[in-house]
Amino acid sequence: MSLLRDKIQGVFNEPGCEKNRGKDAKARKVGCSKPLTPGAAAGGCAFDGAKIVLQPITDVAHLVHGPLACEGNSWDNRGAASSGPTLWRTSFTTDLTELDVVMGQGERKLFKGIREIKEAYGPPAIFVYPTCVTALIGDDIEAVCQRAAEKFGLAVVPVNAPGFAGSKNLGNKLAGEALLDHVIGTAEPDDPGPYDINILGEFNLSGEFWLVKPLLDRLGIRVRACIPGDARYFDIACAHRARAAMVVCSTALINLARKMDERWGIPFFEGSFYGITDTSDALRNIAELLVKQGADPEILGRTEVLIAEEEAIAWKKLAAYRPRLAGKRVLLNTGGVKSWSVVHALMEIGIEIVGTSVKKSTVEDKERIKQILKDDNHIFEQMAARELYAMLSEHKADILLSGGRTQFVALKAKTPWLDINQERQHPYAGYDGMVELVRQIDLAIQNPIWCQVREPAPWDCQPAVGEELPRTKSENVTLHAVQEFSGTTAADFGEC
Known part of the structure; x- marks a missing residue:
């Protein structure tokens, strides 16, 4: 519990957070993320925030250590899409009951769950999420994960973000800390290059990143790791070899971007892929950052050519909507x-x-x-x-x-x-x-x-005695059709 408390305090004092940096020393200790108000979890708790960030890693198993309802409420909380593995769509939970809590069977049940997932699916890694219940009863998640990793020969990653720790945004950051502590830097790529980048805070909702990646491919820029959208465990483990990074959602993973810059010298900028101008600016910033990191400056010219071509196509398509909107x-x-x-x-x-x-x-x-x-x-x-x-x-x-x-x-x-x-x-x-x-x-x-829905309802119109009830436009159309139809005979229809 003290380890979790220290980790939370470190996230609260995030130097990369501009809002926190502008406070005085006393206010900075309070933190840049609001704590969760008891009974007001509609916006999401820390556990929910951690699952949001890590669930789109598609080839790993996500095991929730706690009661069944915690996994049932969070297993598919975002519309992220995968181009390959589907293991992330499978729910895994230790399904702790009152008897397990009373008898102290939590850690034993967690170890057994990890073994069953290993034998049935053989994933490259298993992410373990403690919940409020297992954190309160004191289950040593770190020790169980370490023992299971040694026993079964695969990565078992503890994600210390129980719901009561704070808000969803805090859970986002704690998930980033788990990647830093247990995943990133644990593997080496075979082919690092000067055009490798990381995209942080991109969730590939409805396959959005698949509309952007072809643009980067045309520029010869390789996405070493997109965290977390459509990610693979090995790609994230090798993310420390990227040359530059773009942060899409700073409130979620600014701590991850800053610490990767400190540890491995990966500079980053915050950008957006929403809108024509912002997409073009993001591509320019990526190219400029890679050149500063040693890439060939000719990529700047190719980027401008690509931007000019794509903007012309997009504006031509949008021209039809401009007078309507x-x-x-x-x-x-x-x-x-x-x-x-x-x-x-x-x-x-x-x-x-x-x-x-x-x-x-x-x-x-x-x-x-x-x-x-x-x-x-x-x-x-x-x-x-x-x-x-x-x-x-x-x-x-x-x-x-x-x-x-x-x-x-x-x-x-x-x-x-x-x-x-x-x-x-x-x-x-x-x-x-x-x-x-x-x-x-x-x-x-x-x-x-x-x-149609803005027209007054028939029961809202009270006509005087003997006055005909006013008809809506749709009723007039129907009445006209009935009047035309009433003048026909059976012979008009021919034989059935």
């Missing part, structure tokens, strides 16, 4: 990197941003939003459901972009809604992803269903 008002209720990257992307085609949330956004994220919007009135820390509903019902926005938890607010306000969080069904990264995002917004706004 120009002046449309969008409200974003999201956070993190999307709070500014999506804003910039939509403004590029003439869409007006009436508001964007900065929940879970870093100081740098907020500064970018201010530079883009030029108005602090469109920025809010957190908007309650009642306030969201009032804004949408007053038609101050034409569409809401958010996660699944607020979709019903938009539907109640009879306003189009599009999911841009982890549950989304369409990839929005890169040049093609931007075109897809605009296409989905256009489909949502132009959907004829909204004209």
